[in-house]
Amino acid sequence: MMIVSMIGINVGSVFADENSNDINVNAAVVGMYNENLFSPQQIKVKGNATAEDVLKATGLDVEVKDTGMVDSIAGQKNGTDDCNYGSQSGWMYKVNYTTPKNYPKSQSVKDGDYLLFFYAKNYDDLLSSYDSIQNDFVNVTVKNVQKDNSFSEQVTVLNNNSINAAIMEGLKKHGQDFDKSSLAAGALMSKDDTQFWSYTLNGDNSTYNQKDTQLKDGDTITTFKDDGQGIKEVESIALDKMEANLTEGDILQLTAVVTPENASNTKVDWSSSDSTVAAVDENGKVTALKAGTVTITAVSEDNKDAKAQCTITVTENNTPKPIKITNLIKDSSFKLGDDARVYIKAENNSGKDQDESLIVALYDEGAKFINYVCGKQTIKNGDSSILTGIMKLPEEGIYKLKAFVWDSLENMNPLSDIIDIPVQSNK
Structure with a gap:
């Protein structure tokens, strides 16, 4: 069986009115490892668009032969030997849940159509419909914890993927090299064939390399290079x-x-x-x-x-703070459930223009930080300014507000003293 029979028979072009209005179609592209190349979403195209136009509108790199056959999408070519797919593998597509007889360049589309392009191992490898593909995509986090190569990447994959395929997506997104062909053996090998990429799921060491685990939305896969000795726990x-x-x-x-x-x-x-x-x-x-x-x-x-x-x-640092702050509502307090509006007068005595960030922070009765709001401003030397912070207070509990000025959230260098602001019960 030749790959041409997978894409369909070219029966000629379908002509359409070039002045047609734009239409909205739904498109998804699934790669050779069941990875998400283009997640199910709506695309706007011309009213006379073809399935090939829709595919190119995804922004993926697409190669089409003179005959109209789609030969490559996102660098994945027909007949690849990766994962032992072999010469019978290649790109197929469906429009509204059926496989057309036309090449994509000759297949017209209409408003509301559903198009699914997918890499098939062979002609019998027909993925399920666009609807189920749309429902089966999950968002997971792939996190690597090596000291010299730590990263965290969000990826979208089919929930029936092997976890190794999801790891591959995370590594690829991070620019990490790996041996694609090792997936055929159900494992993911480093490019130099010296180490496997192994994993645990959601921080549970008992899930070490459990290949039959089905992914669900929100899962976190923690990866590490494995020397074959399994997980080495921190002592x-x-x-x-x-x-x-x-x-x-x-x-x-x-x-x-x-x-x-x-x-x-x-x-x-x-x-x-x-x-x-x-x-x-x-x-x-x-x-x-x-x-x-x-x-x-x-x-x-x-x-x-x-x-x-x-x-x-x-x-205590007895050096005078460069920013003097005064609580303009010091004779009042806030109640639980209030929209707490804090007004602070800030005077710049630093001798220079000063970038500052007013922090209004909420702490519980155990002095644990809960939440904050921040406002940034530049105050010229010798000037003062009224700074405002607004925070929605919880309905229940025991809390205290604190107001202070840092140079920035990034550096957290204190420029002022700290003002305590009480929060009263609403009972």
Whole structure:
């Protein structure tokens, strides 16, 4: 059987009125690994458009032979040997759930049509209809946790894909090299054939390389290069400092050392026991905010029992703050459920024009950060400005608002003192 019989027989062009109005058609393209090349969506084309016009309107690279046969889409050619598909494989398409007898260039389309292009292993490999393809696509996250190659990519795939095919999509999106032909054996091999890409699903080590697992929307696939010994769990974590003394405004970079160093998942989660005293970001950078004592904790994402802590003492910085802030509603407070409108007068005494970000932050009774709003402004030296922050307060609970000025959300360098704003119960 020749590939031409898969696409159909060219029976001549179908002529249409070139002055027809635009029409909307629905299109999807599924690649040779069941990967999503163009997710099901509506496309606007000319009223005299053909199926080939619709395919090209997806923006994918398309190669068409002089005969009208679609030979390649997105670099995937008919008759490829990848995954042992062989010479009988190639591109097919459906219009409204049936396979036309025309090449796409000769197949007219009309408003509301459904077009599905898919790479088939052979003529009998007919995918289900556009409707089921549309319903079967899921959005998943492919996350790699290697120290030297950490990334997280959102991909859209068919839910009946092998997880390896989803990993391949994530690696491809990240620009990672891999051996496509290894999928034929149900595995994904690095390009140099030295390591497999293995995985766990949703952080559960018991799902290690379970190939029959069906994906669902929102799944997270954690990948790592496997030396054949399976998952290496984190045994312990150590920090480069167990205690530190900082002054308000200081920044300290903490480093976590994971044992064993070749653990499959070396990702560490950071937290602060009181983020109003010192905040820590996802990379272990600590910013001292006000006087007090705080514990910074690093916990293995893989093994929650593997953790390390650093006790930080923050002392008051007696150097005058460059921005003086005053609460213009200091004699009133907010109630739960209110739209809290905070008005702050900011005076710039820094000696230079100052970029600043007013932060109005919400904390619970345990001083845990809950939410914030931010407003950015530049205040000229010697000038003052009224800064406003508006936040919807929760209906229940015990909370406190804090207002302060940083140079930016990125740097978090404090430019002002902190103003506490009470939140009263609405009972």
